[in-house]
Amino acid sequence: xxxxxxxxxxxxxxxxxxxxxxxxxxxxxxxxxxxxxxxxxxxxxxxxxxxxxxxxxxxxxxxxxxxxxxxxxxxxxxxxxxxxxxxxxxxxxxxxxxxxxxxxxxxxxxxxxxxxxxxxxxxxxxxxxxxxxxxxxxxxxxxxxxxxxxxxxxxxxxxxxxxxxxxxxxxxxxxxxxxxxxxxxxxxxxxxxxxxxxxxxxxxxxxxxxxxxxxxxxxxxxxxxxxxxxxxxxxxxxxxxxxxxxxxxxxxxxxxxxxxxxxxxxxxxxxxxxxxxxxxxxxxxxxxxxxxxxxxxxxxxxxxxxxxxxxxxxxxxxxxxxxxxxxxxxxxxxxxxxxxxxxxxxxxxxxxxxxxxxxxxxxxxxxxxxxxxxxxxxxxxxxxxxxxxxxxxxxxxxxxxxxxxxxxxxxxxxxxxxxxxxxxxxxxxxxxxxx
Ligand code: SF4
Ligand code: SF4
Numbered sequence: 459x460x461x462x463x464x465x466x467x468x469x470x471x472x473x474x475x476x477x478x479x480x481x482x483x484x485x486x487x488x489x490x491x492x493x494x495x496x497x498x499x500x501x502x503x504x505x506x507x508x509x510x511x512x513x514x515x516x517x518x519x520x521x522x523x524x525x526x527x528x529x530x531x532x533x534x535x536x537x538x539x540x541x542x543x544x545x546x547x548x549x550x551x552x553x554x555x556x557x558x559x560x561x562x563x564x565x566x567x568x569x570x571x572x573x574x575x576x577x578x579x580x581x582x583x584x585x586x587x588x589x590x591x592x593x594x595x596x597x598x599x600x601x602x603x604x605x606x607x608x609x610x611x612x613x614x615x616x617x618x619x620x621x622x623x624x625x626x627x628x629x630x631x632x633x634x635x636x637x638x639x640x641x642x643x644x645x646x647x648x649x650x651x652x653x654x655x656x657x658x659x660x661x662x663x664x665x666x667x668x669x670x671x672x673x674x675x676x677x678x679x680x681x682x683x684x685x686x687x688x689x690x691x692x693x694x695x696x697x698x699x700x701x702x703x704x705x706x707x708x709x710x711x712x713x714x715x716x717x718x719x720x721x722x723x724x725x726x727x728x729x730x731x732x733x734x735x736x737x738x739x740x741x742x743x744x745x746x747x748x749x750x751x752x753x754x755x756x757x758x759x760x761x762x763x764x765x766x767x768x769x770x771x772x773x774x775x776x777x778x779x780x781x782x783x784x785x786x787x788x789x790x791x792x793x794x795x796x797x798x799x800x801x802x803x804x805x806x807x808x809x810x811x812x813x814x815x816x817x818x819x820x821x822x823x824x825x826x827x828x829x830x831x832x833x834x835x836x837x838x839x840x841x842x843x844x845x846x847x848x849x850x851x852x853x854x855x856x857x858x859x860x861x862x863x864x865x866x867x868x869x870x871x872x873x874x875x876x877x878x879x880x881x882x883x884x885x886x887x888x889x890x891x892x893x
Contacts, residue, residue: 468699470551475509477541478502484535484545489818490528493835498525501535501545508552518559526552528832530825531695532818533789546790547737553697574698578656578688579705585630588660592626615830618864623661630659631666632682639670639680647766649679650757651718653709653732656688658725662856668883669724669759675886676768685712690738691731695823699738706735707745710752721752724759724879726855727823730790732756758787759879760796760854771885773892774806779881780848781809782840782862783816784855797854797878804885813843821861837865850874852881 484501485491491500498507504525510516526549533546562570577583594600603609609617632654650673654666673680686709690702709732713721723729733756735749757765779801787793794816801809820826820836840862844851851862851873863875 468551468554470508470512470548470555472512474544474548475505475512478505478509478543479541480506481540483538483540484543487534487538487817489530489532489534489820489836490832493832499528501539501543504529505543505545505548508548511552518555522552523556523560526556528829530785530818530820530822530832530836532785532822534785534816534818537789537792537816547734550694550697550699553695554699555697557697570696570698574693574696575701578692579690579701581632581656581687584656584660584688585633588626588630591623591660592628595623595626613830615826615834615864618868619860622860622863622867624664626660627663629663630654631663631670632659632684632686635666635670635680635682637682637684639674645677646679647677648719648762649681649717650720650722650762651681651683651713651716653686653689653713653721653723653725653728654682655723655725655728658728658856662859662877665724665856665877665880668877668880669722672759672763672879672883672886673722676763676766678762678766681716681718683712683716689728689731691727692823694731694738702731703738703745706732706738706749710735710745710748713755714748714752719755720757720762721755722757722759722762724854724877725857726758726784726787726791726793727857729756729758730786733791758791758793758796758854760800761791761793763800764796768800768803770803771805771882771889773804773885773888775804775881775885775888776806777850777881778808778810778848779850779852780812780845781815781878782812782819782851782853782858784853784858785816785818785822787854788816793854797852800878800882801852804881807881807885810845810848812845814839815843817843819858819861819865821855821857823857826857826861833861837861841865841869841871844873848873850876850881852876852878854878 482502488500497503507522507525511518511522529549531546531549535545670680687705690705693702733753735753736746739745739749818836819840820833826833859875866873
């Protein structure tokens with residue numbers, strides 16, 4: 459691949475930025491440009507800055523680095539770009555460059571190494587943290603901490619997150635689910651290997667359980683590879699591509715060895731990263747090919763159900779629901795109609811569309827922690843777009859679930875926030891009860 463100029467390894471790709479024709483179609487959909495009205499904080503502006511820095515006509519300093527890190531990596535610009543500029547890939551490559559260019563403060567480096575290199579890639583450490591969190595939640599320590607007022611020391615957005623964190627279940631889905639499902643009745647429509655992720659399996663293991671039940675109900679054989687680790691999406695977004703490559707190699711080996719026809723996920727951000735693993739290995743002759751094979755098997759749970767054919771639940775679920783398009787499902791994976799079709803297949807469920815369903819809610823990986831102000835503005839806009847007459851907000855990404863839950867909590871609203879597959883699972887459960 460033709461590469462842009464750079465003093466560093468893993469340079470940003472010339473053949474990605476050179477195709478921008480400066481038409482400006484992307485300005486309309488860019489959340490940061492909409493909020494700030496600043497060309498540098500738009501897709502076109504960012505592409506221009508990255509190009510200039512790669513060609514050496516601009517110094518690679520904060521005038522480039524800040525807009526690169528202020529980007530949500532939401533990919534809304536890619537959906538509308540007539541030239542097919544892959545802004546997300548450019549941003550991720552530029553962040554990789556920035557990480558080797560800038561000097562992080564002692565605290566930043568410590569937190570980066572702790573979370574992105576030590577905790578997330580290690581299932582064992584994640585397990586220890588989940589046990590501590592469960593102890594915090596079930597042992598009254600949480601109540602004591604909340605009553606003491608100590609949480610007031612946290613910034614508002616983290617306080618709101620703490621208030622809506624789901625209960626940590628006794629055991630992670632990865633540890634309790636059998637390595638292989640029992641043979642499904644009748645014809646098996648395919649063998650899937652479930653990806654359980656890192657944070658997802660700490661706070662949302664119930665969604666994994668629902669995913670497995672829904673997959674089995676639809677005649678898919680399920681396996682859960684025990685040696686899998688976090689997908690590396692957070693590392694890619696943060697620019698730590700070296701660490702992400704180590705994690706991707708591990709997952710590629712583990713999942714290809716499982717022999718599954720499909721690698722199935724229920725987290726949009728992880729799915730997008732795993733479908734794009736080959737970009738991490740564009741100059742690696744061995745792993746580029748293996749990554750391509752791996753990515754060709756990756757499916758979101760809504761996508762695979764439509765692909766192999768799902769059964770309509772034989773029950774009624776009286777619920778009014780609106781659907782939020784997670785950026786990495788709608789823009790990065792172009793999955794929009796499959797989740798809506800699954801919701802519409804549930805008798806009694808009324809789907810009411812919200813305005814701008816595919817505009818970012820501000821979650822964006824760890825963006826709501828690193829950029830709380832912009833994240834809060836986008837959360838407010840998302841909440842303002844929710845139809846007032848719905849009881850449930852459904853979506854396909856755990857990060858968005860937490861972000862929207864925290865926003866509803868802050869506004870004293872009581873809508874439920876669920877993963878799409880949880881509604882389908884509930885409909886199948888009701889079906890069993892009436893039979
Ligand atoms: S829409 Fe695409 S080609 Fe047009 S300005 Fe934006 S990035 Fe460039
Ligand atoms: S990825 Fe999202 S925030 Fe970044 S430039 Fe594109 S539209 Fe704007």
